[in-house]
Amino acid sequence: MEKGIWGFTILIVCSLASRTEGLGMDQNRQILGFRGNAGDALDDDPVGRLKVFVYELPSKYNVDLVKRDPRCLTHMFAAEIFMHRFLLSSPVRTLDSEEADWFYVPVYPTCDLTKDGLPLPFRSPRMMRSAIQLIASEWPHWNKTEGADHFFVVPHDFGACFHYQEETAVERGILPLLRRATLVQTFGQKNHVCLKEGSIVIPPYASPQRMHAHLLPPDIPRSIFIYFRGLLHDGMNDPEGCYYARGARASLWLNFKNNPIFDISTEHPSTYYEDMQRSIFCLCPLGWAPWSPRLVEAVVFGCIPVVIADDIVLPFADTIPWTDIAVFVAEKDIVRLDTILTSMPTEIILRKQRLLANPLIKLAVSFPQPSRPGDAFHQILNGLARKLPHGSSVYLQPGQKVLNWTAGSVEDTYPWEK
Amino acid sequence: MKQSLHHQNQASRRAGGVSAAGEVALRSPSALFWIVLHAVCCLVSLALGFRFSRVVFFLFFSSSSTSLFTSAPLLHTVTTTTTTNITTTTTTTTTTTRTLAFSFPPPPLPPAAENRTRSRVVVGRQGIRIRPWPHPDPAETMRAHSIIERVQREQRLPYGAAKTPRPLIVVTPTYVRTFQALHLTGLIHSLLLVPYPLTWIVVEAAAPAAEPLSGETTALLARSGLRYLHIPFPEPMPDCWPDRRLTEARMRLRALRMIREKRMDGVVVFADDSNVHSTELFEEAQKVNWIGAVSVGILADTEQPSSPIKAEKTNSPVPTQGPACNSSGDFIGWRTFNSLTSPEQIEWAGFLLNSRLVWREAKGKPEWARDLDAASKEGDEMENPLALLKDTSPVEPLGNCGKKVLLWWLRAEAGTGSKFPPGWIIEPPRGARQDD
Numbered sequence: 001m002e003k004g005i006w007g008f009t010i011l012i013v014c015s016l017a018s019r020t021e022g023l024g025m026d027q028n029r030q031i032l033g034f035r036g037n038a039g040d041a042l043d044d045d046p047v048g049r050l051k052v053f054v055y056e057l058p059s060k061y062n063v064d065l066v067k068r069d070p071r072c073l074t075h076m077f078a079a080e081i082f083m084h085r086f087l088l089s090s091p092v093r094t095l096d097s098e099e100a101d102w103f104y105v106p107v108y109p110t111c112d113l114t115k116d117g118l119p120l121p122f123r124s125p126r127m128m129r130s131a132i133q134l135i136a137s138e139w140p141h142w143n144k145t146e147g148a149d150h151f152f153v154v155p156h157d158f159g160a161c162f163h164y165q166e167e168t169a170v171e172r173g174i175l176p177l178l179r180r181a182t183l184v185q186t187f188g189q190k191n192h193v194c195l196k197e198g199s200i201v202i203p204p205y206a207s208p209q210r211m212h213a214h215l216l217p218p219d220i221p222r223s224i225f226i227y228f229r230g231l232l233h234d235g236m237n238d239p240e241g242c243y244y245a246r247g248a249r250a251s252l253w254l255n256f257k258n259n260p261i262f263d264i265s266t267e268h269p270s271t272y273y274e275d276m277q278r279s280i281f282c283l284c285p286l287g288w289a290p291w292s293p294r295l296v297e298a299v300v301f302g303c304i305p306v307v308i309a310d311d312i313v314l315p316f317a318d319t320i321p322w323t324d325i326a327v328f329v330a331e332k333d334i335v336r337l338d339t340i341l342t343s344m345p346t347e348i349i350l351r352k353q354r355l356l357a358n359p360l361i362k363l364a365v366s367f368p369q370p371s372r373p374g375d376a377f378h379q380i381l382n383g384l385a386r387k388l389p390h391g392s393s394v395y396l397q398p399g400q401k402v403l404n405w406t407a408g409s410v411e412d413t414y415p416w417e418k
Numbered sequence: 419m420k421q422s423l424h425h426q427n428q429a430s431r432r433a434g435g436v437s438a439a440g441e442v443a444l445r446s447p448s449a450l451f452w453i454v455l456h457a458v459c460c461l462v463s464l465a466l467g468f469r470f471s472r473v474v475f476f477l478f479f480s481s482s483s484t485s486l487f488t489s490a491p492l493l494h495t496v497t498t499t500t501t502t503n504i505t506t507t508t509t510t511t512t513t514t515t516r517t518l519a520f521s522f523p524p525p526p527l528p529p530a531a532e533n534r535t536r537s538r539v540v541v542g543r544q545g546i547r548i549r550p551w552p553h554p555d556p557a558e559t560m561r562a563h564s565i566i567e568r569v570q571r572e573q574r575l576p577y578g579a580a581k582t583p584r585p586l587i588v589v590t591p592t593y594v595r596t597f598q599a600l601h602l603t604g605l606i607h608s609l610l611l612v613p614y615p616l617t618w619i620v621v622e623a624a625a626p627a628a629e630p631l632s633g634e635t636t637a638l639l640a641r642s643g644l645r646y647l648h649i650p651f652p653e654p655m656p657d658c659w660p661d662r663r664l665t666e667a668r669m670r671l672r673a674l675r676m677i678r679e680k681r682m683d684g685v686v687v688f689a690d691d692s693n694v695h696s697t698e699l700f701e702e703a704q705k706v707n708w709i710g711a712v713s714v715g716i717l718a719d720t721e722q723p724s725s726p727i728k729a730e731k732t733n734s735p736v737p738t739q740g741p742a743c744n745s746s747g748d749f750i751g752w753r754t755f756n757s758l759t760s761p762e763q764i765e766w767a768g769f770l771l772n773s774r775l776v777w778r779e780a781k782g783k784p785e786w787a788r789d790l791d792a793a794s795k796e797g798d799e800m801e802n803p804l805a806l807l808k809d810t811s812p813v814e815p816l817g818n819c820g821k822k823v824l825l826w827w828l829r830a831e832a833g834t835g836s837k838f839p840p841g842w843i844i845e846p847p848r849g850a851r852q853d854d
Contacts, residue, residue, distance in 0.1 A: 166541050189539070219577055221570040225562045246539070247546040254546065259554040261562040280569055310539045335549040342558040346568045353569070 041319040042360045043374050046381035047091045053100035054087050061131055065111040076293045077110040078205040080153040082367050086377045102384050103150040107131045110156045121162040125175050126416035132177050146403050147181040148394040157289040159185035161194040176407035186291050188313025200383040203315040203365040206293040211300050214273035227279035228264040248285050248308055251334045276301040296365045304352050316379050325355050584704055585615040585684035591669035592691045593623035593655040594634045596832040599842055601691040606642040612700045618646040621669040623655040657834055671800055678776045686771040692828050693767055699824040702816040703770050710770040710814040713740025715826040741815035749815045762801035767827055769803040
């Protein structure tokens with residue numbers, strides 16, 4: 001009898017001990033799992049939770065643009081193209097538009113490149129308008145909701161504001177025709193015109209093959225403390241230096257160019273990816289827009305991202321626990337960046353590195369081809385699935401019109417030719 | 419992300435009309451006036467130490483300037499030239515701002531269009547923040563380096579590096595000869611690379627009494643920078659190989675006795691001075707429980723009659739000696755290139771011992787361990803550390819079960835009559851010409 005009681009208490013103690021997951025248990029493993037909802041949502045499976053209908057648009061809206069300029073497949077805005085390809089062969093796709101929960105409009109508005117490879121957004125609004133006119137006239141689904149159950153991928157600098165300069169983008173606002181649709185975009189900043197309620201913020205595209213080609217074995221010692229490569233002063237567009245990055249990058253350079261623990265410069269070394277794998281902190285300051293592929297590269301290479309962009313909304317913020325992984329520094333605190341980073345307790349730095357080593361997170365910010373469960377494509381679908389079932393405001397009465405088709409600048413209403 | 423796109427939009431970005439000031443190109447007297455104004459502004463900037471914008475002057479003469487003053491607080495500098503007399507409703511605060519801490523811009527322009535952004539981030543022109551002393555703080559640099567060291571230590575963890583590294587005891591028999599400096603220099607450099615606490619026991623066989631070169635080893639050891647123990651061994655090192663092998667074994671036994679006397683703790687590595695060791699050997703040494711065996715590459719020309727290692731026609735072309743495992747990773751025997759008659763011929767270099775095996779009493783010493791005195795037959799003979807075991811089953815195969823060769827065994831010596839300058843310092847013979 002007494003033995004029975006002993007056995008019972010031991011059982012209780014053991015079960016309690018095993019439930020307290022923590023660093024102690026994981027000391028032999030270098031990868032830390034997550035507690036709570038964040039980690040679980042990373043490997044949610046969207047298949048079976050939603051159905052997506054992909055409109056068949058004429059190829060001038062998508063495929064022809066890529067054929068004309070294949071650089072669209074490798075630049076940081078390539079997510080729109082790969083999302084289309086993924087959806088075409090995904091199990092969530094349905095060919096029956098009546099049973100679809102979400103409708104995807106495959107246009108590539110960012111595939112209009114200059115000779116230097118930068119996307120021009122001037123005709124994108126017209127392309128969007130033309131595509132929406134087409135689907136509104138040929139299928140009944142747009143008019144039923146005026147686009148509230150449609151989603152678009154707009155990975156450009158300021159999303160659906162379709163401009164690269166922030167002031168102009170803010171002035172234009174989100175394209176009026178897209179005001180009810182769900183926008184899947186890379187730009188995210190709190191209380192900003194170009195991020196509307198219900199948008200899904202995604203990571204910018206960084207080629208997974210290229211990143212994997214430069215992977216080093218994980219026992220290469222990390223010997224660089226703080227690393228940054230990129231433009232610090234945009235002499236061409238902002239010679240005075242007070243506009244680019246809100247002065248943050250210039251401030252970085254002027255304060256820390258002599259500091260030996262900072263390895264920052266504007267060079268383009270061929271060992272950029274290898275250097276990131278040898279660094280402990282990788283700076284991700286804002287540029288003309290707050291987001292950059294640097295964040296994705298830092299996460300994939302295990303370098304702790306130091307995000308310097310006030311009010312930024314990071315990709316998949318509801319599933320990836322960015323505060324546990326990254327370090328956030330306010331722009332006004334840039335002058336004290338060295339103090340902030342060197343006074344971080346070592347245990348916290350090690351913990352962040354252990355969390356970053358989790359392959360689920362690395363997968364969640366990348367766009368591998370072919371797609372794998374848990375990657376960015378699936379996280380987008382998870383985000384869409386979480387918005388289901390559609391609320392009552394989504395569906396309109398027959399004949400009810402909410403969108404103003406004549407709002408916005410006059411140039412946007414001109415017809416779009418390829 | 420942004421490159422050579424908008425030269426034409428340059429002016430439009432600075433929407434406050436600052437650039438418009440330059441564009442208002444009135445003809446001659448006004449042009450002259452502007453030039454004079456520009457010069458005055460330059461002089462004022464020189465005096466004040468930051469760029470004094472013409473905005474202030476422009477606003478005096480512009481009637482449409484009210485919109486610019488609505489939102490942000492104004493920061494003016496004290497101007498020595500004019501009394502501010504603006505026909506707007508704002509007050510101008512004449513506070514001097516020293517610009518060491520911040521480089522203040524002219525007033526930040528409000529976001530264009532209706533104030534839809536409730537964000538506290540302001541779009542438009544910003545200042546570049548520079549702190550008063552933008553130089554590194556040495557204390558912070560030291561902290562950064564200690565963080566780097568801690569991170570690197572953590573990185574080594576999955577690769578077998580123990581949390582608390584065990585000290586190593588390296589046993590080396592040596593004697594003074596031409597190649598000693600060559601071999602010991604290489605060994606010293608290898609040991610300097612080992613990231614674990616190390617004690618080096620050097621047993622020196624006495625030189626033949628003829629040449630007084632006894633300081634050689636001492637000088638080499640003193641310059642090494644390692645922690646060492648220099649034990650003299652009275653017998654001289656014989657020239658012919660089989661005897662040399664026995665003498666070396668006796669020297670190592672002497673070192674093991676010293677370890678027993680001093681109760682030194684750690685893993686014993688037998689590093690002969692002419693062998694070449696890989697740093698991974700010392701990493702594997704951390705994994706030793708009681709006695710470990712690693713694969714040794716034997717680099718000896720086995721066909722020569724005077725060769726240290728005898729072999730018949732090679733049945734396997736790979737000149738290694740080491741442990742062999744079965745598929746489940748258990749030690750099953752030795753794998754050598756020459757068919758051995760007994761395991762006693764395995765080289766000492768391939769064994770790694772836990773120093774407690776040679777202690778008189780040690781907690782946890784297993785029962786298959788024989789005492790050092792009992793193992794060395796006739797008081798001073800031990801073929802190899804296997805004599806310390808009653809049977810060979812507890813040998814731990816290391817280095818990926820013996821598949822990885824972690825050190826190379828080599829005996830390369832100069833001819834017996836070879837001489838070398840003392841300390842390897844060349845003194846010109848007396849009477850030699852100086853200008854040679």
